[in-house]
Amino acid sequence: MKIAILMGGPSTERDVSLRTGQAVALACRELGHDTVELSFRNNYQKFLQELRLADIVFNGLHGTVGEDGIIQAWMDKNNILYTGSGALSSALCMNKDKSKNVARNLGLLTPDWEIIHGIDDVISFHTPLVIKPNNQGSTVGLSIVRNIGDKAAAIDEAMKYSDNIIVEKYIPGREITLAILGEKVLPIVEIRSSHELYD
Structure with missing residues (x-):
C-alpha cells in the first residue's frame, strides 16, 4: 500500500x-508499506499530485490546518482518502466550547466552563481553574491556576494563541483517553505524563 504522511x-x-x-513513517515502512513523508509549513496544496497517487493519506498534522477541518475539507474536495475525522467533526472538536456543549447535550459529564475574551472579563468560578485557548491542543497556552493572583498571567499566556479563552473548573484525577477506528472503539488507555500538564 502507498501511504502519504502529512506532517509539520x-x-x-x-x-x-x-x-x-516520523514515527508513523517508520512504523509503516517496518510493515512493508511504500511510504512518502510530506512536510510543509504553509503550502500543503503543492502536494496535490503526491496525495492523489497515494492509496491513503495519514494525517499527522496537529492544531491549525491539520485538526480544525481545513485540510480535511480540501482533501474531501479533491477526492483524497485520508485517516482521521472528516471536516465537520474536526472543526467541531477543535473548538472546545462547541464540543463541550455537544457532550453536555448528550448527557456526558464535563467540567463547568465559560468563554472569556480578555483580562477584564469576569470569571465566575473559584480556583483552582484551567485557563487555555479555545482552539489549541498539546497544552499550548494552558495554565492551571491555583492562586487567583496568577489568573492574569494565565489569561495573557492563553491570549498569545487565541482571542477566545476557555476557563474550566479544575477537576483532579486520572487522564483517560480512547481511540475510535471506523466504528470500533479501541481499549481505554490511561495517560501518565511526567509533567503536571497534559492536554
Whole structure:
C-alpha cells in the first residue's frame, strides 16, 4: 500500500506533528508499506499530485490546518482518502466550547466552563481553574491556576494563541483517553505524563 504522511504545518504544534509523522513513517515502512513523508509549513496544496497517487493519506498534522477541518475539507474536495475525522467533526472538536456543549447535550459529564475574551472579563468560578485557548491542543497556552493572583498571567499566556479563552473548573484525577477506528472503539488507555500538564 502507498501511504502519504502529512506532517509539520503552520501551527504551534508543528514539532509534535513532525515527531508524529516520523514515527508513523517508520512504523509503516517496518510493515512493508511504500511510504512518502510530506512536510510543509504553509503550502500543503503543492502536494496535490503526491496525495492523489497515494492509496491513503495519514494525517499527522496537529492544531491549525491539520485538526480544525481545513485540510480535511480540501482533501474531501479533491477526492483524497485520508485517516482521521472528516471536516465537520474536526472543526467541531477543535473548538472546545462547541464540543463541550455537544457532550453536555448528550448527557456526558464535563467540567463547568465559560468563554472569556480578555483580562477584564469576569470569571465566575473559584480556583483552582484551567485557563487555555479555545482552539489549541498539546497544552499550548494552558495554565492551571491555583492562586487567583496568577489568573492574569494565565489569561495573557492563553491570549498569545487565541482571542477566545476557555476557563474550566479544575477537576483532579486520572487522564483517560480512547481511540475510535471506523466504528470500533479501541481499549481505554490511561495517560501518565511526567509533567503536571497534559492536554
